[in-house]
Amino acid sequence: TLSFEAFKSLDKPIDLSQIDNHGAEKAKQLIGEALKSRVEAVDHDICGVGEEDAFFVADLGEVYRQHLRWKKNLARVTPHYAVKCNPDPEVLRLLSALGTGFDCASKAEIEQVLKMGVDPSRIIYAQPCKTKSYVRYAAQNGVKQMTFDNADELYKTKQLFPDAELYLRILTDDSASLCRLSQKFGASLDSTAELLKLAKELELNVVGVAFHVGSGASDPKAFLKAVQDARYVFDQGADLGFEMHTLDVGGGFCGETFEAMAAVLSSALDLYFPPNVRIIGEPGRYYVSTAFTIACHVIARRTVADATLGTTSYMLYLNDGVYGNFSSIIFDHQNPIPRVLKSADQFKYDVGRSGYDTPSMTEYSIWGPTCDGIDVISSSCVFPEVLDVGDWLYFEDMGAYTKCSATRFNGFTDSHDVVYVCSEPGAVALLGY
Ligand code: PLP
Numbered sequence: 178t179l180s181f182e183a184f185k186s187l188d189k190p191i192d193l194s195q196i197d198n199h200g201a202e203k204a205k206q207l208i209g210e211a212l213k214s215r216v217e218a219v220d221h222d223i224c225g226v227g228e229e230d231a232f233f234v235a236d237l238g239e240v241y242r243q244h245l246r247w248k249k250n251l252a253r254v255t256p257h258y259a260v261k262c263n264p265d266p267e268v269l270r271l272l273s274a275l276g277t278g279f280d281c282a283s284k285a286e287i288e289q290v291l292k293m294g295v296d297p298s299r300i301i302y303a304q305p306c307k308t309k310s311y312v313r314y315a316a317q318n319g320v321k322q323m324t325f326d327n328a329d330e331l332y333k334t335k336q337l338f339p340d341a342e343l344y345l346r347i348l349t350d351d352s353a354s355l356c357r358l359s360q361k362f363g364a365s366l367d368s369t370a371e372l373l374k375l376a377k378e379l380e381l382n383v384v385g386v387a388f389h390v391g392s393g394a395s396d397p398k399a400f401l402k403a404v405q406d407a408r409y410v411f412d413q414g415a416d417l418g419f420e421m422h423t424l425d426v427g428g429g430f431c432g433e434t435f436e437a438m439a440a441v442l443s444s445a446l447d448l449y450f451p452p453n454v455r456i457i458g459e460p461g462r463y464y465v466s467t468a469f470t471i472a473c474h475v476i477a478r479r480t481v482a483d484a485t486l487g488t489t490s491y492m493l494y495l496n497d498g499v500y501g502n503f504s505s506i507i508f509d510h511q512n513p514i515p516r517v518l519k520s521a522d523q524f525k526y527d528v529g530r531s532g533y534d535t536p537s538m539t540e541y542s543i544w545g546p547t548c549d550g551i552d553v554i555s556s557s558c559v560f561p562e563v564l565d566v567g568d569w570l571y572f573e574d575m576g577a578y579t580k581c582s583a584t585r586f587n588g589f590t591d592s593h594d595v596v597y598v599c600s601e602p603g604a605v606a607l608l609g610y
Pocket of ligand 1: 259262280303304358389391392393394427428429430459460461462463
């Protein structure tokens, strides 16, 4: 177990191999137990409205492990967690205790982070097109760091917050990312000189450059090019007399490709930015995606008999869908994988997946609860068992861009319970559980 004291000394050389995946094995067991006990507590025949609602199990130990992995692979980069990705209060509390910064996109996010007692200097208001009253709020509360990418925003800043510490967000090649952001934000390299000149004329304080290679990025070369471009703009700023001291490398990191991305980014940083330049990042999905599992209840079933083929398949209707926590299917291009949690009163969390290779598979399509035909979670999947109303499914990797963009469409709830577990004793200690 790595204690907080040991963790704080991570900047000194330490054998990180001893802490890798410390609680990963334990995590499965804890999540399975939490899913089971919550579902077992529901008596579907008599329960009150909402008691059988979908719910999350969050393993805060996974967030902790991701942080250690970050420190190991990107030691130079101070993460500023992108709150928009999942503003879960316990996740924020843990990250705050771990000493990360926060990337906030709105007044509400800034307020949520400040209310935890986080110093305003640990927040970056990373939104190049800001609401005026939000800028006033940031100014009143000492949240100085903010991004811009256009001249109008500079005039706005001059009027509302002339002391702000500004980062010029530049355009990136985000063509290999899941969610492209550069269609909307980022100054092209042929406009940066003019923007910096204007900032100088307005006597504003530009302190660095920011970029984002797109959420769910898959090409490490995008980081290399972005770092090279950032160097070019850094020099432009320095030539105009700005004290350029920080580079913000944004988000875009995923668990699957993290080491490869981090290796390219780290060597590019070492090549183009000397150690005296402070480097920050804005990871979102990287921290939370794998930490959240959701359980959903089968509320209805429709039997589809094909007389010609002589087959029977089923349409299953769950109590959560694309207007709820599966909003990630639409907004985040995700493809959540359904798995059986409970059928015929048996719990099947993480058991028998190997046994799923049976010849007698039943086909399903899986739907959300609203009246809209777009509300489909999986158009085709198979399970060995015949599922029915009252059974439960679960979906892993549901922590990023899910509950934060859920709606109340059709009168369903947008607020689902989270059962917290913690597979890392180090994180338990930090959280004071
Ligand atoms: N920073 C900014 C400015 C963003 O817009 C986003 C996502 O949209 C993020 C950080 C987080 O990105 P990711 O979740 O890919 O790490």
